[in-house]
Amino acid sequence: MKYFLSLILISATLVTSGCSLFSRSDKTIRIADIGSLKVRSVSNEPIDVSHEDVVRYYQAYLAVATDPEMRVRVAHRIAGLKLQSDEIRMERVVDDEAALAEDRILAKASIDDYENLLKAFPDRVDNDAIYYQLAKAYSLAGQPYQAISVLEELVKRYPRSIYYLEAQFRLGQLLYAAGDYEMSEAAYQALISVGPAANRFYRDAEYLQGWSIFKQARYEESLLAFVRMLDEHFPDEATLEAAQGGDLDLLNDTLRIMAIMFDYLGDWNQIAHFFDEHGARYYEYKLYAQLADQYYEKKYYKSAASTLRAYVDRYPDSDRAPSYYERLITGYETAGYPELLRKHKEIYNERFGVGTPYWESHDVKVRAEITVALSKYIWDLATFSHGWAQAAKKRSEKEERFNEAARWYSEYIRSFPEAADTVKAHFLLAEISFDLERYDDARNNYEIVAYQYPFYEDAAEAGYAALLAYAKYKPVPERELEWRQLNVASAKRFVTEFPDDPRRGTVLVNTAETLLKDKYYEQALSTARLSQETGVELPPRYRYGASLVQGHSSFELGFYDEAETALLSASTYEKLSRKERADLRQKAAAAIYKQGEQAKVDAPQQAVDHWLRLAEVVPESTLKVNAEYDAATLLMEMQDYDRAEGVLLKFRQEYPNHELTKDIPSKLIVAYEGKGEWRKAAFELMTLSNDAKEEDERRIACFQSAEYFEKANDLDNAIVMYKRYAHTYKTPFDPAIEAHYKLDQIYALQGDEDKRRFWLDKIIRLHRNGKDQQTERSRYLASSAAFQLAEFDRIAFEKVKITLPLAKSIVRKNEPMQRALKRYTQAVEMEVLEFTTPATFHIADMYAQMSKALMTSEKPKGMDEVEAEEYQYLLEDQAFPLDEAAIDIHQTNIRRTYDGLYDQWVKKSFSSMAELMPGQYNKPEKVATYVDQIR
Structure with a gap:
């Protein structure tokens, strides 16, 4: 139990x-x-x-x-x-x-x-x-x-x-297995309609619904179903490329069945028709590739090729276009179609070759992928035609095939100038040109082989063959000079390659002089250089000639450092005239100057050094003035102000009357600003304020000079310049009033009240007279000035005591009070919040102080009790209006709280009212006790 x-x-x-x-x-x-x-x-x-x-x-x-x-x-x-x-x-x-x-x-x-x-x-x-x-x-x-x-x-x-979602999914599977594809489609649609949220069957339902529709032979609808699935779950290329495991299987199977359906619908053209109608998709390339694979599996080589070419035609700029065309060519190679193979290799080069729009519009990665196939195709085409030409019996056929081979060798050279076998292409092209009696083309390619590829096994043979080509060729009269120069260049090269002739040095100098005369500067320079590198000692005349050619040619070519050395060397030749020597040294100076210009952007310090050394190397040169000025300008741009200052001061000292000296002060100002030497900058600005041609420039320099003196704490000079500005320039309005304000501030630092009163009063008058030029700033400064003037008088008012006799002391106290009231009123009328409440408070407080001073003033002696009481009544009669005025004005300040304003001065008005009207303003807050609350 x-x-x-x-x-x-x-x-x-x-x-x-x-x-x-x-x-x-x-x-x-x-x-x-x-x-x-x-x-x-x-x-x-x-x-x-x-x-x-x-x-x-x-x-x-x-x-x-x-x-x-x-x-x-x-x-x-x-x-x-x-x-x-x-x-x-x-x-x-x-x-x-x-x-x-x-x-x-x-x-x-x-x-x-x-x-x-x-x-x-x-x-x-x-x-x-x-x-x-x-x-x-x-x-x-x-x-x-x-x-x-x-x-x-x-x-x-x-x-x-x-269980609803899984039941619908299993229902779809069972119906599909039972062959009821229409009902299976409906079951999957019910799942899809639920949406992807918390629906683990969503994607599989989309995929299987596509199959259900396919089984009903509704191919376009099935394609749309699969496209919707791909769009949703593979929204971009990164997602598609990252697919693996089950996702990859699903993707591949989807692409496979879609390719089959496009084939069912017709052929590869159906892909374009479908996506033209329903919108392009990034994964179209996968479908072309999949369909081509299916054709290749069936050995339908032309259909596969057409599919791949259809993609390339549809997307000619695609990064994948070359690889798709390579697959096409490989298919023809596998199928054993030689003519089609060669034809499409040519088309490949036309579409994707070096220099084509496709090549120019794609990056290094794509070009690298193209290069492998392209180089092979071009070489195959060239060697095929070359072999055919050599085997041909008829001259016309031989010439035709040689020309074809030459075209492809030239294309190879153009496309791949850095390739290892490009030299071989040059040599074979030269051989073809020689066979066809095109000696100009022949010598060109022979020279390339001989002198651009010195380690090539046939380099010497190519060099000699080039000279033979020169000898064979008979140019038209218009080209005789050009051909002569080219022959000279070839001879120079050959001498370099075969240095056995003891006269090679003098020959090269003569050749260099001829080239210079014909203005072939590059060749002249290279020949002149070579003449000095042969290892043979040249006579003085030829040493001079080599240096002269080297100097002039390198100058024309922009090799100014080499030009300087060569020209200075040439200027030492003993048999030169004074003028010839001076001209060479002047050109050497120009070469130094040009070196500075060249270095200006990338190596500015070197540029400065070049320009400053010009006067040392060629002191007699007229270029040294511009060189030193340019050096100073560049130092300013580099913000090397210490060095720039020295150069500028030296320039002004050495060339006081030069046109460029006028700009020295402005440059020194910038230098001193950069160094923080404000006093020096101020003196330069003072000079500009005196000497500048434009009045506006003098005005700005005057104000800035004052600012810099102030910044350097040289207040005496700052006062001088601010006064000059204030007295001289009434317009523009803004800087004029600022100058007045600056003078007030400096005198404030120095504690000079009298001078402050003068400039504060001028600020107020300047603002009032400004009319439509008035600004918020001027109103603020004027209000501040009125308030400060009022403060001076208020302090004076507070110092005066009311003593006997009252008539005199009241007048003495009332005078500063009235002045202060006037200034405070001015400050209030300008409606600057910062000064409105304190001015209002001080006005009220002064009335209250006056009232209190009357009531507490010294009493006459000898009065009896009745007289004293009468006297007190008289004082109260005099003080009462003052208290009333104080109360009214304090209340004005207090009422500003209604506008949301409550600062220390409003608070002080409240405190003052607590004394003036304690019954209304000095009521302690009544707080109910805990016991009272309970009751």
Whole structure:
């Protein structure tokens, strides 16, 4: 009995746990996802029970259970355990036909259990789980059509079931397997309509729906379905290229079936038609490649080639276009179509060759990929034609094929000038040209081989062949001079290559002089250089000639450092006239100057050094003035102000009357600014303010000079320049009033109140007279000036005491008060907030102070009590209007709080009113006590 009770407890626990199977959640739950539940006994040792044991326990529980709800749940659980047991058995013996048959019988038992449950309890809200399990049982029992029926009932009855998505997906699969592609499509569409959120079947449903449509021979609709799937799940090239595992399999299978459908629809042209109608997609290239692969597998070489070419024609600028065309050529090579092979190699070069629009519009990476195939194709075409020409018997045929070979060798050289076998192309091209009696072309290519590739095995032979070509060729009269020069160049090269002639030095000098005369500067320079590098000592005349050619040629070519050295060397020749020597030195100076110009951008310090050394190397040169000035200018641009200052001061000292000296002050100003030497800059600005031609320039220099003196703390000079500006320039208005303000500030620092009063008053008058030129700044400065003037008088007012006799002392105190009131009023009228509230407060406070001073003033002596009382009444009569005025004005300040203004001066007005009207403004806040609140 004790053992039976334990089983009942275990069963009850399992039943309670099993209830969660029928609860609703966002996570899809399947039978296969439910693991076996473990219950621990009191000893904490696991109880080893099988599915059959648990089923027996549940059945024992049913024999005694009376609660209807618990009986239903246990019945559910028994059916689920039987189905789970069947699934486990089938997985273990999947290849055993007898076992499968037995398991199907067992599954049939589970089917009976689920159907009995549905009959017994047809309206339970959790029957979706029963339908789900029943469909699975039918599948295990090998009855797909019954499974379809159950799943259709499930999705119809329970559209919100946690099994809905999987049921729709399984329904689609079963319908597809049953050949009902239209219904399968509908099932997948129902899944797709749910959307991707929390729908793990979404992508597979899209993919399988495409297949369902394909099976109905609705190819274009199927293509659109697959395109929608690709667009959504492979939105860009990076996503597509990163695909792997199942994603990659899905992608490849999708592309394969799409390619098949395009073939079904016609041929490769259908790809373009489809995407023209429905919008281009970045992955189109995959479809062309896939379709071509399918054609190649069937050995439809021309169809495959047409497919690849269709892609290239559609996307001629694509990075993939060359590789697609290479596949086309490889296909023809595999198929053994030589004429088509050569034809398309030529087309490849026309489309993608070096210098074509395609080549020019693509980057190094794409060009590198093209180069491998392109070089092979061009070389193949050249050698094929060359071999044909050599074997040809007819001269016309031979000449035609030689020309074709020459064209391709030239194309190779043009396309790949740095390739290792380009020299061989030059040599073969030269041979063809010689055979065709094109000696100009022949000598050109022979010289390239001989002198640009000195380590080539046939370099010497090529060099000699070039001279033979020169000898063979008879130019037209117009080209005789040119040909002579070219022959000279070739001879020079040959001498260099074969240095056995003892006269080579003098020959090269004569050649260099001839080239210089004809203005062939590059050749003249190279020849002159070579003449000095032969190892043979040249006579003085030829040393001079070589230096002269080298100097003039290198100067013309922009090699100014070499020109300087060569020209100075040539100027030492003893037989030169004074003028000739002076001209050479002047040109050497020009070469030094040009070196500075060349170095200006990339090496400015070197440029400065070149320009400054010009006067040392050629002191008599007239270029040194410009050179030194340019050096100073460049130093300024480099912000090397220390060095620039020295050069500028030296320039002004040495060339005081030179036109360029006029610009020295402005440059020095910038230099001093850069160094922070404000006083020096101020003096230069002072000079400009005196000497500048334009009045506006003098005005600006005057103001800036004052600013810089102030910045350097030279206040005396700053005052001088600010005064000059204030007295001289009334316009523009803004700097004029600033100059007045600056004078006030400096005098404030010096504590000179009288001079401050003068300039403060001028600020106010300048602002008032400004009329339409007035600005917020001028209004602020004028208000500040009025306030400051008022402060001076207020302080004076506060210092005056009212003593006997009252008439005199009151007048003495009233005078500064009236002046202060006037200035404070001016400050208020200008409506600058910063000064409005303090001015208002001081006006009120001065009235209050005057009243208080009257009331506390010295009393006449000798009055009796009645007289004293009468006297006090008289004082009160005089003081009362003052108090009234103070109150009114303080209240004006206080009322500004209504506008959201509350600063220290408004606060002080409140404090003053607390003294003047304590009954209204000095009321302590009444706070209720805790006890009062309770009462």
